[in-house]
Amino acid sequence: MNKNLFQTFLKAYPVIYKPVWKENLLLSFVDVFHGLSFAVLIIATQRFFDAITVYLGGTGSQNQVISLAWTVIFCQILSQLLNGFVNFYADVVREKGYGRICVMIQRKIQKTAPVNFEKNDFLDDMNKADQGAQEACAMVDTVNSIFTFYVPYFVLMGMYMYHLNYILIISVLLVFLPVLVTNYVQMHFGDIIEQKIAPVRREAEAYEKSLTTLDNFKETKVLYAAKYFIHLFQTSVSQWNQVSWNIRKKEAVINLGLNTFSFLAYGVILIMLVYLTVCGEISVGSFAVVFSAIDVMFYLMQEIFRDSLGNVAKNMGRINNFLNLIQSEEISQKSIRVKDGSIELKNVNFKYPESKQNCLNHITLKINSKETVAVVGQNGSGKTTLSKIILGIYKPDSGEVIVGGEKIDERHNCFPDMSAVFQKFNRYKLNIEDNIIISDVNDESGYLDAMNEVDNDLNIDPEMILSRDFDGIDLSGGQWQKIAIARGIHRSCKILVLDEPTSAIDPAQESELYHTFMRIAEEKTCVMITHRLGLAKIADRIIVLKDGAIVEDGKHQELLERKGEYCRMWSLQAEWYQNQTIGSKDSV
Numbered sequence: 177m178n179k180n181l182f183q184t185f186l187k188a189y190p191v192i193y194k195p196v197w198k199e200n201l202l203l204s205f206v207d208v209f210h211g212l213s214f215a216v217l218i219i220a221t222q223r224f225f226d227a228i229t230v231y232l233g234g235t236g237s238q239n240q241v242i243s244l245a246w247t248v249i250f251c252q253i254l255s256q257l258l259n260g261f262v263n264f265y266a267d268v269v270r271e272k273g274y275g276r277i278c279v280m281i282q283r284k285i286q287k288t289a290p291v292n293f294e295k296n297d298f299l300d301d302m303n304k305a306d307q308g309a310q311e312a313c314a315m316v317d318t319v320n321s322i323f324t325f326y327v328p329y330f331v332l333m334g335m336y337m338y339h340l341n342y343i344l345i346i347s348v349l350l351v352f353l354p355v356l357v358t359n360y361v362q363m364h365f366g367d368i369i370e371q372k373i374a375p376v377r378r379e380a381e382a383y384e385k386s387l388t389t390l391d392n393f394k395e396t397k398v399l400y401a402a403k404y405f406i407h408l409f410q411t412s413v414s415q416w417n418q419v420s421w422n423i424r425k426k427e428a429v430i431n432l433g434l435n436t437f438s439f440l441a442y443g444v445i446l447i448m449l450v451y452l453t454v455c456g457e458i459s460v461g462s463f464a465v466v467f468s469a470i471d472v473m474f475y476l477m478q479e480i481f482r483d484s485l486g487n488v489a490k491n492m493g494r495i496n497n498f499l500n501l502i503q504s505e506e507i508s509q510k511s512i513r514v515k516d517g518s519i520e521l522k523n524v525n526f527k528y529p530e531s532k533q534n535c536l537n538h539i540t541l542k543i544n545s546k547e548t549v550a551v552v553g554q555n556g557s558g559k560t561t562l563s564k565i566i567l568g569i570y571k572p573d574s575g576e577v578i579v580g581g582e583k584i585d586e587r588h589n590c591f592p593d594m595s596a597v598f599q600k601f602n603r604y605k606l607n608i609e610d611n612i613i614i615s616d617v618n619d620e621s622g623y624l625d626a627m628n629e630v631d632n633d634l635n636i637d638p639e640m641i642l643s644r645d646f647d648g649i650d651l652s653g654g655q656w657q658k659i660a661i662a663r664g665i666h667r668s669c670k671i672l673v674l675d676e677p678t679s680a681i682d683p684a685q686e687s688e689l690y691h692t693f694m695r696i697a698e699e700k701t702c703v704m705i706t707h708r709l710g711l712a713k714i715a716d717r718i719i720v721l722k723d724g725a726i727v728e729d730g731k732h733q734e735l736l737e738r739k740g741e742y743c744r745m746w747s748l749q750a751e752w753y754q755n756q757t758i759g760s761k762d763s764v
């Protein structure tokens with residue numbers, strides 16, 4: 177094991193072992209006998225062969241031959257039974273452990289700070305953690321069996337051979353060395369191939385996706401881009417084959433050398449055995465069993481190094497992804513209730529983890545309870561980020577967020593008094609009712625009211641799962657958005673945040689929804705993020721963001737008269753609508 181492998185093992189072992197420690201202990205206990213039974217079978221077989229030789233020479237007893245034959249049969253049955261049990265139970269323990277670890281992973285993800293989801297490394301760890309856990313379970317299983325099965329077996333075989341003739345101990349080394357070196361070489365070349373091929377493979381996979389996934393397929397087909405992608409795909413696959421061929425050639429030459437070495441080692445052992453037998457140093461029975469045991473030892477050595485440890489080394493990256501996730505920092509947050517829906521931000525600054533510059537700069541803002549505030553600004557001005565800061569999903573790098581008189585920080589959130597309709601809302605693979613009530617499962621009956629507020633003519637079969645994966649139906653973007661709005665307003669709350677809530681809804685229904693929002697907003701504080709200024713116009717107040725800072729704050733008419741950023745945006749939109757001749761300036 178190299179140093180990294182060893183360190184990873186030390187970290188992963190307790191995490192994997194603990195959830196199924198009783199089962200692991202039982203498995204290890206039986207596995208020791210499993211290893212010993214193999215070795216005892218060899219010794220019994222040697223005694224049996226020797227007894228037959230003596231009996232055939234006319235001096236031995238028939239009873240002894242028969243009783244040794246029974247012993248061999250008994251040992252054979254026992255070792256097969258133990259083998260079957262260990263194989264079966266090892267799978268059971270691994271699956272049981274893996275199940276428990278998957279639950280552990282999900283719990284861990286719930287305790288991580290939401291801002292971690294903006295970090296590429298964290299996303300990578302999270303996406304590969306499941307597979308990493310599976311590999312880590314296999315690693316623990318492998319190392320356990322090395323100590324409980326392989327080591328006892330080889331120690332006993334070593335002692336047995338030493339007892340027969342001390343020179344025979346060399347044969348264990350002659351088995352061990354070529355297998356060790358061969359597998360090291362294979363791992364080394366495997367690593368090189370993986371490093372060189374990974375970028376080309378990622379490229380090929382991306383081209384393949386452009387050709388085959390449902391989302392990409394339609395556009396690629398209609399725009400006649402398939403030929404272009406097939407050419408790119410072909411080029412990367414040939415590059416991939418070329419790299420692999422060049423490295424595999426070298427590997428094959430080295431392996432040929434090592435196989436010759438193994439063959440010679442085998443020959444040396446055979447000569448040694450024949451010599452010792454002819455000189456009368458060991459019996460014919462010993463010769464027979466040692467010769468057949470060498471084969472088993474070669475096989476077991478290959479099994480440890482190539483199949484077990486080789487796979488562990490290959491999957492090290494994913495095991496590390498799993499460990500990073502499990503060891504990542506947790507936040508323990510307490511949900512608090514707030515007295516009203518007032519919001520205050522004091523000199524808030526925020527930067528995304530992977531970004532170099534601040535996304536929000538010195539935001540100072542006060543929103544009164546039950547006030548309706550529209551946040552407007554160009555794309556990328558920081559509107560969605562501001563909504564996440566207000567909701568308490570992200571914590572500011574500096575400054576304070578105070579909601580309903582309570583300070584929101586790493587340790588406190590006020591989610592129980594908040595609701596939201598997100599720009600990138602979730603499309604849960606549930607029926608329509610469950611899609612809505614999950615925002616407030618204690619109010620099952622209220623879901624129809626929420627649905628009717630949004631659209632009383634949606635006409636979706638209530639039994640149907642909203643996903644084709646479960647033989648259900650899929651909805652249009654607008655229908656999905658209405659469900660997301662219904663989910664947001666179904667939840668009773670003091671503060672409602674709407675982030676571009678009508679982006680996928682057609683204009684006629686959109687203006688109806690504006691009135692619905694206004695009605696709902698009478699009872700609560702409402703922060704509406706929008707670039708539809710028609711919606712902003714009906715808010716109590718408008719906040720204009722530019723480059724992450726508040727540049728204007730006031731009522732619609734006041735901001736128009738100020739002739740600043742809002743006025744400019746309003747004029748542009750009005751002009752656009754007029755050019756489209758679909759309404760008057762007031763309908764913007």
Ligand code: ADP
Nearest residue numbers: 294528530531535554555556557558559560561
């Ligand atoms: P808006 O909602 O006004 O369109 P956002 O709040 O989504 O703006 O984004 C504001 C700025 O932050 C943009 O410049 C955007 O590129 C950047 N940004 C958004 N999300 C991330 C992220 N996960 N990592 C780094 N930068 C981000």
